[in-house]
Amino acid sequence: MRFFNYLAMAIAFAAVSCTLDKTDYEAEIGLEIPETYEFKEAVSLNSGNFKISIEALNGTFYKGYNELHLKIVNTQTNQNITTSEVTFLPILTNADESKSSCPHQYNMQFDAVNKYFSGYSVFTNESTSWKLYISFTVDNQKYEISKDVSVVKQDNKNLNMTAFTGKDGEQYFIALVTPQKPKVAENALTAGIYKYNKPTAAAGTFPDPSQFSYSAVTGYTLKLDPRMPEPSMGNHSSPNNKDLTQQTDGLYHGVVNYTMTGNWTLNLILLNQNGLILKGTVVPTDFTPGIEGVKSELYIDTLF
Structure with a gap:
């Protein structure tokens, strides 16, 4: 009987606390989640008779994952160029004047249906010191x-990212791609997982792409344990979540079940193709009302 009394008290405490937290949360952000589904021109460049336009969601480059659409137009004929070889390289000048990059698609692919070159960039820093290096070839002439x-800053925490060094000494990046606006339900969760490719030769003429190479990791698994870590929530989880595995689009897909709005932490464990843990720890399953929940050493916070 004592056990059932304790259980009833715990449930009542959680219910009251959740209500209070939810009220505070609604007052704080008004349930407004920034979301953008329209691609607009973020930047344009000109070279000779050609205009290059790069489109991104909301016409803005955000920290984290950015899907990119690049169009090349001959300004004399007003015709789109569809047969070019296009490369894309983002470079960041750091405070010490050193150069770095971020996960990106160097060789952009032409989308014959939508008539643009598609790619992505996972910008790792909010900064005004990024520079995009673009090259394309038309009629055997290369333009750079x-x-x-x-x-x-990415204001939508559902699109957060994290960067870390794995136990194998490699530099990894995980960026959330979807959902932009979750529901209180089981949500399809998509993430990009990337690794920096360490150069194998000395640098050539700047910007040498071999010094700034990244790739999507292949055949990994991202184990998922979502929790509400705030003390009033007791670090409780939810059922029916699915770990993220790679699909044909190169991204990693799984399911996260949000049982209420509020602060959530996606506790993660990254395993390589051999099942070895590269980063992340198991989160205790204890219900801990009044105590801030323990997080994995690898996690991404969300809020909706």
Whole structure:
């Protein structure tokens, strides 16, 4: 009988606390989640008779994952160029004047249906010191141009990212791609997982792409344990979540079940193709009302 009394008290405490937290949360952000589904021109460049336009969601480059659409137009004929070889290289100048990059698709692919070159960039820093280096080839002539751009804060925490060094000594990046606006339900969860490819030779002429190479990891598994870590929530989890595995689009897909709005932490464990843990720890299953929940050493916070 004592056990059932304790259980009833715990449930009542959680219910009251959740209500209070939810009220505070609604007052704080008004349940407004920034979401953008329209691609607009974020930057344009000109070289000779050609205009290059790069489109991103909301016409803005955000920290984290950015899907990119690149169009090349002959300004004399007003015709789209569809047969070019296009390369894309983002470079960040750091405070000490050193150069770095971020996960990106160097060789952009032409989308014959939508008539643009598609790619992505996972910008790792909010900064005005990014520069895009673009090259394209038309009629056997290669054009190379660059443009300074700014990367701004991602206000939607459902699109957060994290960077870390794995137990294998490699540098990894995990960026959330979807959902932009979760529901209180089982949500399809998509993430990109990338690794920095360490150069195998000395640098050539700047910007040498071999010094700034990244790739999507292949055949990994991202184990998922979502929790509400705030003290009033007791670090409780939810049922029916599915670990993320790689699909044909190169991204990693799984399911996260949000049982209520509020602060959530996606506790993660990254395993390589051999099942070895590269980063992350198991989260205790204890219900801990009044105590902030323990997080994995690898996690991403979300809020909706």
